[in-house]
Amino acid sequence: MRTFLPPGAAAAASPPDEARTDGPPPAWGIRRAVRLAFPGPGAPAGDPVHGARLRRYLTDLLHPYGLELAPGAPAPGAAEPGGRCYGEMAEALIRAAVPEGEAVDLLVLAHAVPDITPGRATTTWLSHVCPGTPMALAVSDQGAASAFTALRLVDAYARSGGLRRALLLVVEQDSLPYDPGVPVVVPAGSRGVALLFGDRLPRERTAAVSRVATRVLADGSPAAALAAELAGPGDAPARKAATGILGTTAAAAAAHPWPPGLRFADAGQPATGVWWDLAGELAEPSTGPRTVVLADYDAGPDHLSTATIVLDGGDADAGTVVLADYDAGPHHLSTATVVLDGGDADAGAEVGVPR
Structure with a gap:
């Protein structure tokens, strides 16, 4: 068996005495979130x-x-x-998500709908265009659970690979030119979300990720399982302020007695809906410690995927969120940068995307 490690992992195999060996550093988490809409065909x-x-x-x-x-x-x-190729979508996300002068050690691409350019080795190409020439891999063929599996991989490498930064890209394009033979929701539009993970820089705070899982519900009660996840393992202030965001079909949303106060992601964006809302949630001004529980329910195999995001509510800036729209015609990327300390932020900046 061949084992692949990200750059720098060999040096991390024998960490100094003061280094943590049982998991990511305390400051590790989501530093930056980007969401992009890609209207029209590529x-x-x-x-x-x-x-x-x-x-x-x-x-x-x-x-x-x-x-x-x-x-x-x-x-x-x-x-x-119709349709978009994930290479061009991911390249735009990388340009918006990775700050100038920083390098990425691991890139994970997650998608459910197949790419319209199946002949391209997309993650190999993304490793080439992403700063740092990261180890890159893709997760697919798991429906909306693909992004949760990718998040678990990012967490696993952070615990064992000596990563400084990782980039999770969740993408979906809106063309499926055949009936796959099973019920599926074709996305209403092409969208992508990028989450940049790493140790916080001065005056930053990060959103910590925990309890990432996909489970088969033997009793067929997704509402009860999600209620238990929202209740969480403790009574910390962040847990009491938990916000639940669920992605599922309209039929499943109406078929179960979901916990009160639950927010539903856009059912027309089955793979990116909850991650799109997470980027918006991270853009909200800090009012103290709080928890966001992301969930996605796939009624076919009766799978419930969940991830818990904890914001520390500190006085420092939280991870920057870039809300953007990409126009492939003139290759323009329109962005609005939200800094979570409530201070000034760049708004409506428009930058060209070189081709």
């Missing part, structure tokens, strides 16, 4: 050569399962080409 979607190749590839892939492409999609010269 460049590959309108390329007739790419469309023809993708059609041939998907036709061969679907044939053994008795499935077929939707009529006319993807096809050369299609009237309404």
Whole structure:
């Protein structure tokens, strides 16, 4: 078996006496959150050569399962080409999320809907364009649980790999040109969320992540399981101020007696909905310690994924949140940066994205 470690991990194998060996440093957590909307199709979607190749590839892939492409999609010269490639989406997220002069040790890409450029080794490319040339990997084929699995991997590497910084990218694009044979929600739009993890810098505070899990609900009671997660293991002030954000289908939302006060993420964005709301939640001014419990319920396999985010409510700045919109036409990235101490922040800055 071959074992891959991020840069610097070998040196971390024999840490000094004062170093922690049982987990990430106390200050480790989410330093920065970015969310981007990608309206309209990406460049590959309108390329007739790419469309023809993708059609041939998907036709061969679907044939053994008795499935077929939707009529006319993807096809050369299609009237309404759709979809985004995760490479271009992730590159824009990296540019917005990683501060100048900083390097990333680990990059994890999570998605549920397949990419429209299956021939590209996307994470290899992202390792090339991301500062620090990080070890990069992807998690998919787990539905909305993919992002929670990716978060567990980030946490595991932080505990054992001697990481300084890690970047989690959660993306989904809005084109699925075939019926997969099982009920799925095709995203209403292409979106991405980036979470930059690391040790806090001076005048920063981080949002700590804990209790990340995906479980099979044997009793079929997701509402009770989520209520127990919201109650948590203790009575700390942050736990008493817990906010619950749930991603699920509209049908599942109506079928269960969910805990009161629960907030539902956008059902039209099944993979990024809760993470999109988390970025917005982190942008809220600090009013003291508080907890955000993210959850996603997949009624098909009866899976409940959860993650607990604890904000310390200190006096320092919290992790910066960048709320943005990417326009692929002029390659413009419109951003609004929110600094969580309630002070001044850049708003409406527009920067070009080199191609």
